[in-house]
Amino acid sequence: MKIMVAVKRVIDYAVKIRVKPDKSGVETANVKMSMNPFCEIALEEALRLREAGHASEVLVVSMGGAQCSDTLRTALAMGADRAIHVSTSHSLFPLTVAKLLQALATSEKPNILLLGKQAIDDDANQAGQMVAGLLQWPQGTFASKVQMDKEAVGSVTVEREVDGGLETVKLQLPAVITTDLRLNQPRYATLPNIMKAKKKTITQITPEQLGVQITSDLEILEVFEPPKRKAGVIVASVDELLDKLKNEAHVI
């Protein structure tokens, strides 16, 4: 069984981001980038499934400019078997990503497509759901537990974190699963694996070769910081509080 994992290169989680002066986006030059944390969790889950014997190959995929290869090398160092880099300089929105993943899934034919539930730069939370729709595959999103039974071949049980609590769904393979924070703790890439990863293959492919036309169906108009939170005021008495609520905040 083959598992395909899609990973995204984003600004590192700990970096304090700044908005570009022209408000067209966030400053990414000279800023530390790394793999999206949810994608790391997805990759870790794929590796665990392979180690448990449920899969034989873990294939990792990323899309974007030349620097994606860094992220793919990290993925290979963690233990993925091979990598595909969809090379493009266009900015990619969720629907385009979903179409590219659909094309890849059609050619690679994985049994499970694992993604992080959302990327920490756009917080879109759409690619997984869209690609499941395009492929007409069942989906288990916000997974906090993924179980495969050796007896129940051809299906996977996913426990999902929803607003009301936990929901367990059983999906017929092939299926799309998006991962949430509590699913697992990703492993560290050890040195021997980092050395081995240098020799593993990263296949380059273009959107044209996949037969997908990149259209910008969304346009970013403006990016700005939220207004700075104003300092609170300590009031001396209840009367003063009432006065402020009535006359300044106009809430009573």
Place this chain on the structure above:
Amino acid sequence: MWRRSKHACLRATQFAKLLFSPHLADSSYLHISTGLHLPVLLSADVQSTCNAGESTGIRIVCGVYMNWKRPLNQQFWKHWQRGLATSPGATKVFRDPRFAKLEESDMQHFQEIVGDKGVIVDSSELEVANTDWMNKYHGQSQLLLRPQTTQQVAEILKFCNSRCLAVVPQGGNTGLVGGSVPVFDEIILNLGAMKSILSFDEVSGILVCEAGCILENLDTFVGTKGFTMPLDLGAKGSCQIGGNVSTNAGGLRLLRYGSLHGNVLGLEVVLANGTVVDMLGTLRKDNTGYDLKQLFIGGEGTLGVVTKVSILTPPKLASTNVAFLACEDYESCQNALKEAKKQLGEILSAFEFIDRPALDMALCHLEGTRDPLPSKHNFYLLVETTGSNEAHDKEKLDAFLEAGMELGYFVDGTVAQDSTQAGSFWEIREGISEALVKAGAVYKYDLSVPIKSFYRIVEDLRAQLGNAAVVVAYGHLGDGNVHLNVSAPKYDEQLLAKIEPFVYEWTAACKGSVSAEHGLGFMKPHALHYSKSEEAIHLMEGFKKLLDPKGILNPYKVLPACAATSTCFVSV
């Protein structure tokens, strides 16, 4: 009863002085305490030949003279205990009777200087201020002062000097040798309220701030301007820059940015008599006269109170990489250090060492930590690079890692893939101290030894102690500074006797330092002679007498002469 015992005590002192005069150096003192055990405290050189366990002979002599068969008065015993300072490992010290006791009129005077907010007598706050970070040393101060300006500090010290009231300058109270807490009832002068940043030059990176600024806050502030503080230590969330300067704190990045002696450009200090000395230069180069600030850097608050600091901050470079490597034996660690200096060169910013017991301690007592590597090894290295070009640095790091693996220096390792992973490696290294405190009692030694001998002292001490305690070692391998810690369920004099002076003698034998970065504080004045000559110590005492003739600043600490007070009776 009281008068008679005092008389007997004085006679005993005279007798003992006669007996031991050939052994006593000029500046040493002899104390005899009354009490059931009658220990005899001698000067440091005699002590080394006759430690606690072997003083029986002397005890008997004094006992006969003291007529100690007479049962001791209960009240006398209580008074005696109150006048005694006991801390694990330290010789028993008596409260110096030259220091005055706090009176109501003094309190009123302080209230006039710092206002109501600046005078703290609340018992719970005092308890916190009286206890050191390791919960090992407990003072008995009744008053905590929090001045807000240098002028207030000057007035406080002038008054204390005139009244002969002892003072302990205090910052974040994170010191590890009991230097920041009172021994008896010294007034605590806490500078935490003086926390303004005065100026920052964005071209040169020179920061001027007050002594009470917390290191982490300063780092965040200069970080927004693209700079970083030149020192970094585990206590950064609580320690204050005044304390860092007064103790010449080292830390994790000394390897890259050098010590505070080089990075501090100027200081404003207040002397014991209230004189404000403004040496707050912001010049990189200034060769006009003697460089006085160097005395106060590392002076541990015994020569003056630091109130303002001017420090040079290096630019904050964008690309950091952290690798956590495992080695089988200590020789490989040394080879890895050599290789790192060769291959990583100018981008190397930290090279830390952790042995297996230390890692186990951290993983056991710190929440949320996990072993970065899948299998257990004997030694671990934490290597950090900081540079301006990510691709360039990664290339260098890769070359170093490949070379190290091929030559067999490390058997396993991992490179942090994002800042969360890097943070988790540092959390382990920085948290070992905290983990040791949580594990129980800890005897902490901070030694500078030649890198070749770095681990031999650990092995020798382990052989010496056997199963009595766990010996862990970690430290700044890049600087040759090992933090040797002995963890035991509780503080035990017998265990201490096996550790000291063994550790100090071992260090002295290879001409090392008995306190690489922690300072002397209350814990180590008696060990100073292991690393400094008699002449040097005499010169230090000269400076102390010059700058603080009444000895009110941080008494009982740092210099051996100050640690041994000349009294043998109890003050009530």
